[in-house]
Amino acid sequence: MEMKGHDEAIQTILKMGKGELNISESRIRNLHKEIMYEESPTEKTKLGEWKKQPNHVINYRDEKFNFSDPSEVADSMHELVNWINAEKERIEAKKKDALHPVELGFEFPLRYLTIHPFYDGNGRTGRILTNLILISYGYPPIYIKDNEKQFYYRYLADVQGYGTDKYDLFDLMSDYLIRSLKIVTDAIAGKSIEEPEDLDKKIQLLERELSASAQEIDAKTRFSKDVFLKIYDDWLSKLITSAIQVIEKFKKLFSSNSHFVNILHAKIAVELGNDTIAVILKELKKQIINSEQLDRAPHELGIATLYENLFNNSLESTGRFMVSGSIKIKFGETKYQVFVDIFDEKINHAIPTKIFERLLDEPLSDEEIASITSDFGDSIFNYIDYNTKKYRLRK
DSSP states (O other), X not given: OHHHHHHHHHHHHHHHHTTSSOOOHHHHHHHHHXXXXXXXXXXXXXXXXXXXXXXXXXXXXXXXXXXXXXXXXXXXXXXXXXXXXXXXHHHHTTOTTOOOHHHHXXXXXXXXXXXXXXXXXXXXXXXXXXXXXXXHTTOOOOOOOHHHHHHHHHHHHHXXXXXXXXXXXXHHHXXXXXXXXXXXXXXXXXXXXXXXXXXXHHHHHHHHHHHHHHHHHHOOOOOOHHHHHHHIIIIIHHHHHHHHHHHHHHHTTEEEEEEEEEXXXXXXXXXXXXXXXXXXXXXXHHHHHHOSSOSSSOEEEEEEEEEEEESOHHHHHHTOOEEEEEEEEEEOSSEEEEEEEEEETTTTEEEEEEEEEEETTSOOOHHHHHHHHHHHHHHHHHHHHHHHHHTTSOO
């Protein structure tokens, strides 16, 4: 009986992918039940059932975003299913104001993930349903690499919680779709779809991790608030200072700016407004000293920047030109890692890239700090440079 149930679920998914079956509430619930696994009898009762308890996410700004209340889920999902099937009918009828199938595929997960109808597995079911919609209209499924997820979730959080234009998120998803289309066309043409450097990269990463593990075993310095304060005084404050100086250079190009330094899970956040760097550093250190959550790792310090509305009439009218970037330092029990968002022209987005990995008692030099913030500034500039040319805002 169990195998028969699995077979029926697979057949249903295939028919939905072919466009032979519409998305329905019962099919979404059955999909969740089939893809999720729980050993606990108590947890098993939650499979395929709308959530009974509220759920939320702590976003990249270290702020809480509440999803739909459990009491609203049944009605919200009913409305969502009616909406998507009505839109599909409009597409089939070739109505002039019908959504493009790709936009339909991107809009659905945005609404679905804002509801977050299940106790867990919402991302997985959302991705499957998104790809079923795209496949039903002849498009390949999209996928998001591990090193791209942080950027995707940042865009999603901005749309869900801060009123950012949803088409910024859709532009990002369009890049993922274009990548999938290229893989399909390359495969049809007989071209290799493997990255030739993949194996070399994996071996290099393995060597670094093995070396780092050996060093970590011998490490004497362990994370604590006192250690963190010493790091802050020795070199971290210098890095923050240098990053702020880079951020300031681009402010005059945009009408809206949002910049801050925060430490995840420690409830530490300082906005980089009009205060002097000295005032910002003093306030940050004060919060570090007063924090009761900095005694043990892991912690992540982020220097994040968001620029909106370039000073150009055509962009001002669309309100869709947004540039973001960050430097992140992830502190573990014995070591830290430095990540910088690096702009990649191929996908028109910045990718968090690990630049350094050190033991806690190994400081960054002034030259290395300059290199990090230079990469940070170059990435922001390259994004602006590429996109102002792409949208023909300059010659």
